[in-house]
Amino acid sequence: MTDSSLYSLIWMSRPLMQAAEASVEAGLSGTGLTVRMRAVLEMLHAHGDQTVPEIAQRLEIKRQYVQLMVNETGAAGLTEPRANPRHKRSPLLSLTETGRALIDGVVARERALVDRIGADLDPAEVDAALRIVQTLTTRLKSHAKDMP
Structure with a gap:
């Protein structure tokens, strides 16, 4: 391996993530979801009920930004707060039935895409x-x- 190959690999992460985000965004067409709303739903889909700080930690972004994202999913009726027995001021966020059905469909379409593009x-x-x-x-x- 050459140093330039490793350097190129690291810097290819940006165009890879931009292409992935564009593909995700295209796949959300007609769902009413934004990429950031999808991120919250994905965390709850993959890991169950969580607090805003837990989601922020998993996404590796600031808690305040996640709170804005959570506010959007709540306003759309896709998530709802629940009592948190571990912390009274930090509710658990849960998927609603609508939110669960929506993210189930989104994830299924994305997995099918990954299967297609990675088949060879x-x-x-x-x-x-x-x-x-x-x-x-x-x-x-x-x-x-x-x-x-």
Whole structure:
């Protein structure tokens, strides 16, 4: 491996994420969801009821921004707050039946797309790529924390 290959791999993350976001956004057409609303629904779909701080931690974004996202999903009737036995001032956020049905459909369409675009990729190479990206992400985060 050359240094320039690793450098290129790291910087390809931006166009990859932009293409993924554009594809996700196109897949949301007609659902009434925005990409950021979808992110909240995805977290609740994947991990169950959560507080705003828990969602923020998983998405690695500021809690205040997640609160805006949660406000949108609540106003659309896709999520609802529930009592949190662990913390009185930080309610658990839950999917409503409408929200669950909507995110189930979105995730199913996205998984079908991933199956189509990845049909000719070697699963071992995909696993290796995933391990490399995870390692690079961890190392770059650690480096950023160590900087003055």
